[in-house]
Amino acid sequence: MRILIVGGTGLISSALARAAGTAGHELHLVTRGTSATAPPPPGAHSIHVDATDAVSLRNALHGMRLRGERFDAVVQFIAFDPAHVAADVETFAPLTDQYVLIATSAAYKTFDHLHPLTEDTEQENLFWEYARLKMEAEAVLREHAAAAGLGWTIVRPAHTYGPSKIPAFTANSRHPWTLVDRMRRGADIIVPGDGTSLWTLTHATDVATGILGLLGNAAALGEAVHITSDEALTWSGIYAAIARAAGLSPDRLARQTVHVPSEALMAAMPWEEGSIRGDKMHPAVYDTAKLRRLVLGWEARVPFARGVAESIAWFEADPARQTVDAAANETLDALAAIYRDALARAHHLSAMRGHEG
Numbered sequence: 001m002r003i004l005i006v007g008g009t010g011l012i013s014s015a016l017a018r019a020a021g022t023a024g025h026e027l028h029l030v031t032r033g034t035s036a037t038a039p040p041p042p043g044a045h046s047i048h049v050d051a052t053d054a055v056s057l058r059n060a061l062h063g064m065r066l067r068g069e070r071f072d073a074v075v076q077f078i079a080f081d082p083a084h085v086a087a088d089v090e091t092f093a094p095l096t097d098q099y100v101l102i103a104t105s106a107a108y109k110t111f112d113h114l115h116p117l118t119e120d121t122e123q124e125n126l127f128w129e130y131a132r133l134k135m136e137a138e139a140v141l142r143e144h145a146a147a148a149g150l151g152w153t154i155v156r157p158a159h160t161y162g163p164s165k166i167p168a169f170t171a172n173s174r175h176p177w178t179l180v181d182r183m184r185r186g187a188d189i190i191v192p193g194d195g196t197s198l199w200t201l202t203h204a205t206d207v208a209t210g211i212l213g214l215l216g217n218a219a220a221l222g223e224a225v226h227i228t229s230d231e232a233l234t235w236s237g238i239y240a241a242i243a244r245a246a247g248l249s250p251d252r253l254a255r256q257t258v259h260v261p262s263e264a265l266m267a268a269m270p271w272e273e274g275s276i277r278g279d280k281m282h283p284a285v286y287d288t289a290k291l292r293r294l295v296l297g298w299e300a301r302v303p304f305a306r307g308v309a310e311s312i313a314w315f316e317a318d319p320a321r322q323t324v325d326a327a328a329n330e331t332l333d334a335l336a337a338i339y340r341d342a343l344a345r346a347h348h349l350s351a352m353r354g355h356e357g
Contacts, residue, residue, distance in 0.1 A: 001020075001025045001026070001072035001073060001215060001216050002025070002026045002028075002070070002071050002072050003020050003025050003026065003027055003028065003071060003072060003073050003074075003075065003215060004028045004029075004030065004071045004073070004074045004075070004095075004096070005017055005020075005027070005028070005029050005030065005074075005075045005077065006030045006051050006074065006075065006076045006077055006078060006079075007030065007031065007051065007076075007077035007078035008029035008030070008031050008038070008040065008044070008077075009029075009031050009037070009038040010038070010077055010078075011038075011160060011161075011162050011164060011165055011204050012077065012102070012157060012160055012162075012204050012207050012208060012211075013038075013075070013077040014037075014038030014204075015162060015204040015205050015207065015208035016075065016207075016208040016211050016212060017029060017038075017040065017041050017044060018041050018208070019205070019208045019209055019212050020041075020212060021041030021042065021043060021044060022041075023212065026045075027040075027041065027043065027044040027045065028044070028045045028046075028047060028071070029044050029045070029046050029047065030047045030049060030051045030057070030060070031046060031047075031048060031051075032048065032049070032050055032051075033048055037164055038164075047060050047061070051078055052078065052084065054084075054087035054088075054090075054091060057091060058091050061091070061095065064095065065094055065095060069095070070095055070096060070097065071095055071096040071097075072096070072097055072098065072215065072216045073096060073097070073098040073099075073100055073215040073216060074092050074095065074096040074098070074099050074100065075100040075102065075211065075215070076088060076099065076100065076101050076102060077102045079101060079102075079137060080130070080133055080134065080137070081133045081136070081137060082133065082136040082137045082139070082140040084137070085101060085137040085140045085141050086140050086144060089140075089141065089144045089145055089148050089150055090148065092150065093145075093148040093149055093150040096150070096151075097151050097216075098151045098152065098153060098215065098216065098220075098221065099141070099145065099150050099151065099152045099153075100152070100153045100154075100155060100211065100214065100215065101137065101138065101141055101152065101153075101154050101155070102155050102157065103134045103135075103137065103138050103154050103155065103156045103224070104130070104131055104134045104156055104157065104158075105117065105156040105157060105158040105226045105228065105284070105286070106125060106128060106130070106131040106134075106158070106275075106278065106279045107123040107124075107125055107131045107132075107134055107135045107138075107156070108121045108122070108123060108124075108125075109121060109122045109123065109124040109125075110282040111282075111283075114198075114283060114285065115285075116285050116286065116287045117226070117284065117285065117286045117287065118286075118287045118289075118290070119156070119223075119224050119225060119226060119290055123135050123138075125278045125279075126278070127273065127274055127277040127278035128274035128275060128277075128278030128279060129274060130274060130275075131274075131278055131279070138154055138224070141154065151221045151222070152221065152222065153214055153217075153220045153221060153222075153223055153224075153225065154223070154224035154225070155210075155211055155214065155224075155225055155226075155227060156224060156225065156226040156227070157202065157207050157226070157227055157228070158200055158201075158202060158226065158228045158284060158286065159199065159200065159201050159202070159280075159284070160201075160202050160203070160204050160207050161201055161202075161203060161204065161307065161308065161311060162203055162204030162205065162307070162311065163204075163310065163311055163314040164176065164311075164314065164321075165204075165311065166179055166180060166242065166308060166311050166312065166315070167201055167238065167242075167308075168239075168242075169190075169191070169192045169235060169265075169276075169280055170192075170265055170269065170272050170275070170276060170280070171269065171272070171325065171328035171331065171332055172325075172328070174325055175323045175324050175325040175328070176311075176315070177315050177321065177322040177323060177324055178324045178325045178328055178329065179242065180242070180246045180312060180315070181322070181324045182329070182332070183242070183243055183246045183248055183253070183256070184246055184247070184248070186256060187256065187329070187332075187333065187336075188256055188257075188258045188332065188333065188336030188337075188340070189239060189243075189253065189256045189257050189258065190258055190259075190260045190265070190332055190335060190336055191235055191236055191239055191257050191258070191259050191260075192235050192259075192260065192261070192262055192265065192280070192281065193235070193259065193260075193261055193262060193281070194236075194259060195234055195235045195236030195239070195257075195259060196234050196235075196236065197234065197235055197281070197282070197283050198232040198233065198234055198283045198284065198285055199232065199233060199234070199235060199238060199280070199283070199284055200228050200229055200230075200231065200232050200233075200284050200285060200286055201229065201231070201233065201238065201304050201307075202227065202228045202229040202300060203229070203300070203302035203304075203307040205301075205302060206227070206229060206299075206300040206301060206302055207227045207228075209298060209301075210225075210227035210291055210295055210298055211227065213294070213295030213298055214294060214295060217294060217295070219293075219294055220294050223290075223294070225290055225291050225294060226286055226288070226290075226291070227288075227291055228286040228288060228300070229300035229302075229304075230286070230288055230300060231300065231303060231304060232283075232284075232285045233304060238304070239253070239257070240253060241304055241305045241308055242308050242312075244305070245305070245308050245309040245311075245312050246312060258335075258336040258339050258340055259339070260335055260336070260339050262276050262277070262280075262281040264335060264338075264339070265335070268331050268334070268335050269331060288300075
């Protein structure tokens, strides 16, 4: 196939570029420039332009359009609002048979009981603008693509990790090494709530393989598909797997662990409220039957224990990658101290009552 990826240097997009290149597809990448973290795969054609500027993007693709060149699929990773997608419909309708919008599973409605999420689950997110804008972008695509003669597919990844990303509940996205650094130097590790809520993590290579299977797939046209692992772990299990990969014993992790409710995390870091209240504080378990019907033979092949060990090894391979977030460290230390003090007070209360009852 002839594939155009808009934004080929991100976690999932670079994994898709590698998978497409390995499979022998003709690959074109639209990026702002080269990336030391995710360089283009051998043989890829790079188009350097700001893809958020519709005029600049159309100018960069003008020659292809004049020559009547077409792509079997265009995969859009960096459209985060409906206006961008509306412009994309006009830009890519003459250039492709399939426009693939990367949306988000954070748009699904949350429930007060275990509810395996399907693609038909209602979309509603009252707390996170990112998810709401992605929902609106999906709606714009459905509304305008048919009139433009543009075939489309929507992909909804969930919490994805990979070589350059070590997942955590909060305060770890800009400097992913921060969590491992805290673990290894004996700092307090904040685990949300009781650590028992289920969460699904998916390796970027598994998401990329799923996307690749949807490209050029007639059965995927007009469909929304989430791509996630079937491995749902508790947050305590997630942190335990990271700790094992970082070289900590279970006893050491237990001594360093402090449970802090989401409400306190949001109070201390209000900018994180959208991603916490609108996403991570709720259980997330997915039904992947639709993806398996569309992409025969697909399965998530990277278990979290192995994937996160590979992520840590990636950071260890170059000390320059091991940056830490000083501001996040300060906040996490302060929160942990508050809750350690509260726990000590609770124990003292019990002692004062003489272990009644």
